[in-house]
Amino acid sequence: MNSNLEFEAVIGLEIHVQLSTESKLFCGDRTLFGEPANTQVSSISLAHPGTLPRTNNKAVELAVRMGLACHSSISEKNFFARKNYFYPDLPKGYQVSQHTIPICNGGTVRIMVNGIEKEVILNRIHLEEDAGKSIHDVDETFSLIDLNRAGTALIEIVTEPCIHTSEEACAYVTTVRKLVRWLNVSDGDMEKGNLRCDANISVRRKGEKQLGTKVEVKNLNSIRNLRKAIDFEISRMSSMLENDEKIIQQTRSFDAVTDTTFALRDKEEANDYRYFPDPDIAPFVLSGKYINDISISMPELPEQLQSRLQQDHGLSLYDAHQITEDKDIARFFLDVNDIVSNPKSVANWINGPVKQQLNDRGCSIEDLKLSPSDLAALILLVEDGKVSFSSASSQVLPKVINSGNPPIEIIQQYDLLKVSDEAELINWINIALNKMPEKVIEYRKGKRGLIGLFVGEVKKLSKGKADPKLVNEILERKLNE
Amino acid sequence: MFRFTTIKDYHNALLNGTTTCVDAVRFYTQSIKDQQHLNAFLEVFEEEALAQALALDNQRNGSIQGKLHGVVVALKDVICYKGHKVSAASRILDNFTSIYNATAVEKLLAEGAIIIGRNNCDEFAMGSSNENSAFGAVKNAADETKVPGGSSGGSAVAVQANMCMVSLGSDTGGSVRQPADFCGVVGLKPGYGRISRYGLIAYASSFDQIGIFGNNIEDVALTLEVIAGADEYDSTVSTDAVPEFSELLKTEDKKYRFCYFRQAFENASLDVEIRTQIEVFMKTLTDAEHSVEIVDFELLDFIVPVYYVLTTAEASSNLSRYDGVRFGYRNTANSADLSDMYTNTRSEAFGKEVKRRIMLGNFVLSAGYFDAYFTKAQQVRQLLINQTDQLFNNYDFIILPTSPTTAFSFGAHKDPVEMFLADIYTVYANLVGIPAISLPLFRHQNNMPFSLQLLASRDSEVSLLCVSQNLLHQKRDR
Numbered sequence: 008m009n010s011n012l013e014f015e016a017v018i019g020l021e022i023h024v025q026l027s028t029e030s031k032l033f034c035g036d037r038t039l040f041g042e043p044a045n046t047q048v049s050s051i052s053l054a055h056p057g058t059l060p061r062t063n064n065k066a067v068e069l070a071v072r073m074g075l076a077c078h079s080s081i082s083e084k085n086f087f088a089r090k091n092y093f094y095p096d097l098p099k100g101y102q103v104s105q106h107t108i109p110i111c112n113g114g115t116v117r118i119m120v121n122g123i124e125k126e127v128i129l130n131r132i133h134l135e136e137d138a139g140k141s142i143h144d145v146d147e148t149f150s151l152i153d154l155n156r157a158g159t160a161l162i163e164i165v166t167e168p169c170i171h172t173s174e175e176a177c178a179y180v181t182t183v184r185k186l187v188r189w190l191n192v193s194d195g196d197m198e199k200g201n202l203r204c205d206a207n208i209s210v211r212r213k214g215e216k217q218l219g220t221k222v223e224v225k226n227l228n229s230i231r232n233l234r235k236a237i238d239f240e241i242s243r244m245s246s247m248l249e250n251d252e253k254i255i256q257q258t259r260s261f262d263a264v265t266d267t268t269f270a271l272r273d274k275e276e277a278n279d280y281r282y283f284p285d286p287d288i289a290p291f292v293l294s295g296k297y298i299n300d301i302s303i304s305m306p307e308l309p310e311q312l313q314s315r316l317q318q319d320h321g322l323s324l325y326d327a328h329q330i331t332e333d334k335d336i337a338r339f340f341l342d343v344n345d346i347v348s349n350p351k352s353v354a355n356w357i358n359g360p361v362k363q364q365l366n367d368r369g370c371s372i373e374d375l376k377l378s379p380s381d382l383a384a385l386i387l388l389v390e391d392g393k394v395s396f397s398s399a400s401s402q403v404l405p406k407v408i409n410s411g412n413p414p415i416e417i418i419q420q421y422d423l424l425k426v427s428d429e430a431e432l433i434n435w436i437n438i439a440l441n442k443m444p445e446k447v448i449e450y451r452k453g454k455r456g457l458i459g460l461f462v463g464e465v466k467k468l469s470k471g472k473a474d475p476k477l478v479n480e481i482l483e484r485k486l487n488e
Numbered sequence: 489m490f491r492f493t494t495i496k497d498y499h500n501a502l503l504n505g506t507t508t509c510v511d512a513v514r515f516y517t518q519s520i521k522d523q524q525h526l527n528a529f530l531e532v533f534e535e536e537a538l539a540q541a542l543a544l545d546n547q548r549n550g551s552i553q554g555k556l557h558g559v560v561v562a563l564k565d566v567i568c569y570k571g572h573k574v575s576a577a578s579r580i581l582d583n584f585t586s587i588y589n590a591t592a593v594e595k596l597l598a599e600g601a602i603i604i605g606r607n608n609c610d611e612f613a614m615g616s617s618n619e620n621s622a623f624g625a626v627k628n629a630a631d632e633t634k635v636p637g638g639s640s641g642g643s644a645v646a647v648q649a650n651m652c653m654v655s656l657g658s659d660t661g662g663s664v665r666q667p668a669d670f671c672g673v674v675g676l677k678p679g680y681g682r683i684s685r686y687g688l689i690a691y692a693s694s695f696d697q698i699g700i701f702g703n704n705i706e707d708v709a710l711t712l713e714v715i716a717g718a719d720e721y722d723s724t725v726s727t728d729a730v731p732e733f734s735e736l737l738k739t740e741d742k743k744y745r746f747c748y749f750r751q752a753f754e755n756a757s758l759d760v761e762i763r764t765q766i767e768v769f770m771k772t773l774t775d776a777e778h779s780v781e782i783v784d785f786e787l788l789d790f791i792v793p794v795y796y797v798l799t800t801a802e803a804s805s806n807l808s809r810y811d812g813v814r815f816g817y818r819n820t821a822n823s824a825d826l827s828d829m830y831t832n833t834r835s836e837a838f839g840k841e842v843k844r845r846i847m848l849g850n851f852v853l854s855a856g857y858f859d860a861y862f863t864k865a866q867q868v869r870q871l872l873i874n875q876t877d878q879l880f881n882n883y884d885f886i887i888l889p890t891s892p893t894t895a896f897s898f899g900a901h902k903d904p905v906e907m908f909l910a911d912i913y914t915v916y917a918n919l920v921g922i923p924a925i926s927l928p929l930f931r932h933q934n935n936m937p938f939s940l941q942l943l944a945s946r947d948s949e950v951s952l953l954c955v956s957q958n959l960l961h962q963k964r965d966r
Binding site: 050053054055056057058059060061062089091093095098099100101150152279281282283286287288289 | 566567568574576581584586587588590685686687688689690692693694720721722723724801802804805807808809811813814815826830850853854855858862
């Protein structure tokens, strides 16, 4: 029996995003990643007696930025709350967070799943500080504590339980990651832990109104793990429901080796966090002007740019979505298109060969030695018939990137100008046909599909320079003589 | 022989060459040694203070360098002084040395003050008798069988018994004013946010305020002027410019509007003679053409409960950092796991009163009780603030006793709630965040001193100090 048909998952996600502030949320300590343990800690990070927090204004601004980008309403009156619990990597014995009133209320994030756009509804975005790290596997007797991360500024983005599949969840996290990078709110690097995800998952029979008992899966530190964890939980809970087993409310953790989850603790063991307003931090008011100033300073959002690319530039939803996956790529697209004025062609180039180069080199568009004007020149050379698309994309482009020289120089240097001279083409065609006389006979007997083979051989002989359109014409003429 | 009256006189003597900073430090260190049995100091920085005094004397060139040049100051042991131990009179801070200066200390040092040592107090400033110190009680120099009050008992006695010129305490619910009252010295609690709390070990953050003990208003005003003001390390401190308190002290003949609370003076716990003497005093105010009016204050019975709900809630969280992980005392001997370590460390190293308040605070914050206690208490606090604002539309000052009794004997209050209730007249100023001062105007027929407490509206320290100066002068003149 296929349980997917009978059951439905309801998922809410909590994403912790480490803000790209230079200093921590409540003190001037630095926030660099990978520094030696306990080197980014002052008396304030260490919670020495008598120390007090002071709010990092930049962190507040970044939280508002993210809220505006997600169409949240921004709270005018804000205060922090203490979440009290004991743990060695929590120096004060409480985490400063927000409780009853978050800085951003509600909101939506537009995602695309299997080519269809959807909206994920947010519950809230709030500001809080991070804990340090406990290291249990270095020393045999002791757990070690690194407080470099303690006090780093985070926003927690909480969705409503409105996600139903792992695909949607992954698309949502990918979109949030894109947004925080786009807005310079965070590096959004899951590997470095500056974007972390917890998933609340429940399963119910289709058609039921009431939510099933939920489990919370912690520390999903990659998109892959998020997908695996959700899929595992859905199938685990579905089969439990099928067998009439009772699901208990739990906190679980994902094991990336086995792709399964295991229980950390039951809800009954949960802490009473004794939240209350933090009396050490003066409440702060965000005026309409303050919010408006931030709003004005924001870049065009990906969804706005996507719409513009569709409406003004005639790109397909898919192409527009692809181009707006990354702000620098989008910028690059616009710069190239300013010169080329052929959005479809530029989009094809960027989504195809350029992204191929990024993947091959494992770098970002910023690090790639390719100026918009060089790519534009290359595209125009192809459009003018000076070089074949195949030479341009597979040979000229990488050489331009490697050398930093303009495309035309590369083409000349490597003799890659498209050959349209009939005599030269006939010469290559004759060599090609002579190489495979049996195939020529087969073709003439009616196996017309073999033409591709001949064209390919000519392309090879000409090192991609032969004008494919002309080659086709001449070949057909010759073979049908 | 060194003799201290006021900082101004001392500075004049320095200028005349009739004394030196070294003379002053020698005098006080000797005085501390002679009165060691009072237990007012946990540590004396003798050599360091002498070296500092010598340096001040040498660099002076016949002038006074800072506002507190050579002024010998003692610190309640809840105020951090870089490179020096700080314990909050608790075993939990065993061998802990502060790695930074409290903002107030930074400002004292910048004006040439000499820090002579750290004063004993109730553990984490929790107490009204100084009997809760892990290092033994402090004795009242006026009668050594009596408590000095608390929690800043050591700091009060240090001024009372000539062991320093001024001292800093902290006042969360009367911890400066009440020991000042018991010891017969001036004790000021400025309005909340007047002095940075950075480097003051927290008891209850929204109540705590550094306070000042002195022999007279001039010295207290000058010290306040130095240590008050905006601080980027404390977001709750006032950013207003600091008035030149010492310059603004006037003994002008202004007519003030005083009021006093009917319920406060009719309260059964108030010693009859304290009531009578204050009432007689109020008569002299009206004779001097000030107005003194009685007003109703229906919320009086709620203020002690509200105070203890809110302060214990904040304290329970503020004291969570003392967990044996990063500094201070840690039980390792019989702790099998982390949870044991926490339990043993905190059970062994916190005193009884501190543990009582942590438990109370956790109770009022816990799920299911939060609204009934914490939220309700916050509502009453807001009500008190609103009523107080209204009151100050009509009056300049509120008159209250500081304490319902004079200094009591050691062990007199066995019941903690009874001890809590003795804070009835002092917690009000902390609940509403206004400045208040304890003025040593009276002597009881039991021969102990007691004070008049004056409260002014928020940010009115200048007028509070002016009227205090006025009243103390009148008393001297009588």
